[in-house]
Amino acid sequence: MKVECKCHGVSGSCEVHTCWKVMPPFRKVGNILREKSEGATEVHPKWVSSHKLLVPKSSRFKPYTAHDLVYLLASPDLCDRDPRRGAFGTSGHQCNQPSPATDGRELLCCGRGFRTAQAEVVERCSCELRWCCSVKCRHLVEVHSCH
Incomplete structure (x- = not known):
């Protein structure tokens, strides 16, 4: 999401700002999702001191971040x-x-x-x-x- 703003006021004096969030173009969202899905990491649940964590299924897989896609079962x-x-x-x-x-x-x-x-x-x-x-x-x- 991106924030867009517009100024309001007499003769463009910008006394009031109105801001809102906008979605990026659909094609851009699709391209980002495709890139993320191509680099997604397969994980499996693992219990560590009463907390369920998702760990990469193989040590060869890169560790994932909060911005990566992960999956439990292959398509x-x-x-x-x-x-x-x-x-x-x-x-x-x-x-x-x-x-x-x-x-x-x-x-x-x-x-x-x-x-x-x-x-x-x-x-x-x-x-x-x-x-x-x-x-x-x-x-x-x-x-x-x-x-």
């Missing part, structure tokens, strides 16, 4: 189907074949590869008039889906 592998844990897998999902982002074949298909098929798409553009009475707005596109 399920979203690549593989495991309905019991709420993971439905990525098999069959459409991927954006050339994309290096999370919708691309490398990340979304989890290295399992993809298949390519032709699909007919109906759109409102690229229409062609057929002689007497019909307009064709369909064309073929390549669709990529994860194995």
Whole structure:
């Protein structure tokens, strides 16, 4: 949160200050959370003289601070189907074949590869008039889906 203030008064004399807290832009919050989650530390509870502490699960993990994210259980592998844990897998999902982002074949298909098929798409553009009475707005596109 950031504090923003505004001056009020006759001719900008700033007799009264009004201040409030504002959230940073949504994208900035998302980027900070992504960075924190990538550096999160797995911990387990440990009792020390009647106090429950969270200690890193491995001595190889960095000690965490009050500003770090910690977790008790690892997230399920979203690549593989495991309905019991709420993971439905990525098999069959459409991927954006050339994309290096999370919708691309490398990340979304989890290295399992993809298949390519032709699909007919109906759109409102690229229409062609057929002689007497019909307009064709369909064309073929390549669709990529994860194995």
